[in-house]
Amino acid sequence: MTDTTITLTDTAEGVWHRDFRLNDGNGPRLAGSPQWSITRETLRGGTSAGVDVVHLFNGALRLSILPTRGMGLWKGLFRSGASEIELGWQSPVRQPVHPAFVNLAEHTGLGWLQGFNEWLCRCGLAWNGPPGVDVVTRADGTVSEAPLTLHGRIANTPAHHVEAGVSADGPGRLWVRGVVDEVMMFGPCLRLISTVETQAGSNGFRITDEVQNLAGRPGEMQLLYHTNIGRPFVEAGSRFFAAVRELAPRDAAAARGLGTWPDYEPPTPEYAEQVFLIRPVADEHGQTRVLLSNAARERGLSLRFNIRELPCFSLWKCTRAEADGCVTGLEPATGFPNFKSFERGRGRVIALQPEETWRAGIEFAVHAGRDAVADVEREIESL
Amino acid sequence: MTDTTITLTDTAEGVWHRDFRLNDGNGPRLAGSPQWSITRETLRGGTSAGVDVVHLFNGALRLSILPTRGMGLWKGLFRSGASEIELGWQSPVRQPVHPAFVNLAEHTGLGWLQGFNEWLCRCGLAWNGPPGVDVVTRADGTVSEAPLTLHGRIANTPAHHVEAGVSADGPGRLWVRGVVDEVMMFGPCLRLISTVETQAGSNGFRITDEVQNLAGRPGEMQLLYHTNIGRPFVEAGSRFFAAVRELAPRDAAAARGLGTWPDYEPPTPEYAEQVFLIRPVADEHGQTRVLLSNAARERGLSLRFNIRELPCFSLWKCTRAEADGCVTGLEPATGFPNFKSFERGRGRVIALQPEETWRAGIEFAVHAGRDAVADVEREIESL
């Protein structure tokens, strides 16, 4: 047995390793990379005070994971030869924001935007999409109204259990797992168990999520992976690649951009965001892949996921001025980012029975060099 | 003089003992129990990050007090011979929640439910009961509107002063006292001084609360002690005992359960909560007692209080599925948990003059064994 798992945080057990450090010095030797590490730091000052960051480094790829923000990924960095590629984007909100500084209900339910700056953040679990009042008519005819805030609570809910592990099998594997409860008395009771896993020395990682209904009654869930990418992937001439079965513009602004939907313009002040709702083509196992590439087709970021788990995909184009957050979102999800009641009417809200668990995985990869990018393009075309 | 009092926390004086520990090793010898301790820990991780817990152990009874949550009692544990009895209940919210993660105004004023999991939490001080808009017409005819959130602010307001003490008098006494200010400029300015006190080796404890009006003008107060009990007291066949002068079901759901109001059913998914509003009978000093006993009448929890201080009592039956928080509430209070303006109209909102102090005490006891439970039953019957 070559696996080691260490608990960094467990609220119930009183576990808290302030200066956690697991690396090539005190851990096993990994064939895939002589160097690797998993460390934790707690940010101080500003609206970041108290935010935990777990840094996962596989020898080539660095990931900064935010247990305090629902196991989102803040940033990444990929080293390819002598060059480094930043993974993420530059939000006007510069540093990770502690949920104590985010009032989801403020700004007419748009308070979520006060803390939005991650490379990957989840929208969910009980709901995602725009704010509004969800009117639900029950079987017995009674009607309840629930005010929903933008993109739900999970990204502003901290993990109460965090563990990290390493295995020397094959090239070596590193992982970080967090457990986040989105619960309230008389309300939704959903648990996210999220694992970020990477092979030593590799150019990618996998996120595997489970969502459990902890309640003694059926519960609804929605989940969207808001993967946000800016420079150096987004620039004039960048292109998005996907095998598209169906595509629809979300609104009039997107409809006007339909003719050039996969292509990117330069950063544009006051750019009106465009969202395209996509049903991807998949292989016989349900697997599909999407790619964002820069103008020269020499840097790419791809996501591979299964449409049986995540049947819907949204492309969010928001190439505003750099100072305002020039960004695009690649967003595999259980549904489309419409208001929950609309999605419910289309059968795109998941109903979980008591103790039932939903699962999904996404593989992320960074592609450096024209050949690497072209390989992924070909794979997508072959779908 | 055998009394020792130590300040654990005082914001104004800059006092903060991180690793506070007072016990049989460094304190006096207590006749009632060779073992005892008062310690503090600060929780880490999840939504508990930063929550202080003061653990009070009298040799038989352990109490976990939450200064960060308005001096609520999180959990208890009573050791009787070889067996241990858990005091509290299992909320879907598993661990104590820091107020920074509770937005009282969210969920149409029901955000309080995001942090609700204590054995005993206070509802108050300026108001308790359901959310709504309190319309107040002043003497000069002007009208003001104040939005009230569920059960008020006190349970999500931390104590700025906490002290603990021990006395070797008699069997020995242990106590923890906290001071919590529920204040805002131009708003209610009420101070809670709460003392939890227990005799070494005993099966019970006493809570003594003072509420002071700090303002230079009269102020209103409401206070309800939300004492929440689950297993192993609540099960099919459990029974509530009280000397009842008047009883009224709160609503239609409770009216349907009126015929079996003191009896408990097994945990029932989608159970519609029932609340019974009670005016207890008391002795010539105003003292009354209530008891919850399990089906075999061999485990009981009793509360003794004075109806001159706490004239109203609510029984909250909420025996939902275990996963949803199967619980009952024994709730002595200054009024009934109706909306504040309704209670004001019935004369059940307390008006405190400047510097005026309201006081109340409740004695809690755990009863293990058929004889002990039967004794309390008899005492209640004799009322």
Added chain:
Amino acid sequence: MTDTTITLTDTAEGVWHRDFRLNDGNGPRLAGSPQWSITRETLRGGTSAGVDVVHLFNGALRLSILPTRGMGLWKGLFRSGASEIELGWQSPVRQPVHPAFVNLAEHTGLGWLQGFNEWLCRCGLAWNGPPGVDVVTRADGTVSEAPLTLHGRIANTPAHHVEAGVSADGPGRLWVRGVVDEVMMFGPCLRLISTVETQAGSNGFRITDEVQNLAGRPGEMQLLYHTNIGRPFVEAGSRFFAAVRELAPRDAAAARGLGTWPDYEPPTPEYAEQVFLIRPVADEHGQTRVLLSNAARERGLSLRFNIRELPCFSLWKCTRAEADGCVTGLEPATGFPNFKSFERGRGRVIALQPEETWRAGIEFAVHAGRDAVADVEREIESL
């Protein structure tokens, strides 16, 4: 080069000096005072938990600066001979409140009052004034609605960068600088860089603020300096001195007090606050000065500012019972504390272009003794 600057806090750089102490023992010798210090503490307990305070002492004047509350000034203390003069006021909210305990949207947008107790707090940056819904019609005819909460976000936003410095030039200078970002995606993106600076041994200090528009599009700003003064400056017979060009009562309550607007009554329970809106007279450089003096004209606090930077001044008289916060506010500002849309209509909302910076400075001085107070009175009269 005799200047030393030390970074206490920088979130992005991971800098955090817990036990920061710079003083006459480890720093340069200052001609103006043999004693001086700049230290930091982090408050614990109550609603102050986690609040950073930077104490700046110039040998005569002590200032407590709150990086966690937008670089507000909590309290001051001036030593003149054997006597000490407290600077500030006694709010019902006794200790500095961490923003995590303030819900700006609560209480119909008046939640800001839960944390209001500083000697000086800023109201802004994107808006100040009363709560309401700001309806904005854009050039293209579209209308947006933004709910604004009382006095904006800056006083409840912590600095992500704090530095302190000392220079032995002349009498010696001490300063503390903080950087606070009031930002959100798709929202206002304004940065405050605030410097508090004092000469060793002096009776005063200067605040110099810069506000930068970080966005790639024009942005609005409003800023009011809520300088709050109680005892021993405010008492029956205290008087406010200013060179007034125009003065208007804010409402009917103020209109009733117009005849005695610069004079103070004793603390009065249920006093209805009076606000006077003033356009000051200035010298040829735009400089003006205002003074509050106690009844005996032997203690004064003056503010000197430039009407080209801060053209508007509000006098807030709120001499309620001491227990309710007997206080007056001297409030230089970019506009008057009306609702933002009203101020916008009067041309008193500042529009900042991308990367544009707004600047202002205010000099505060404490005057002890009849002669010192009379000197300032004469200076104001000469305007």
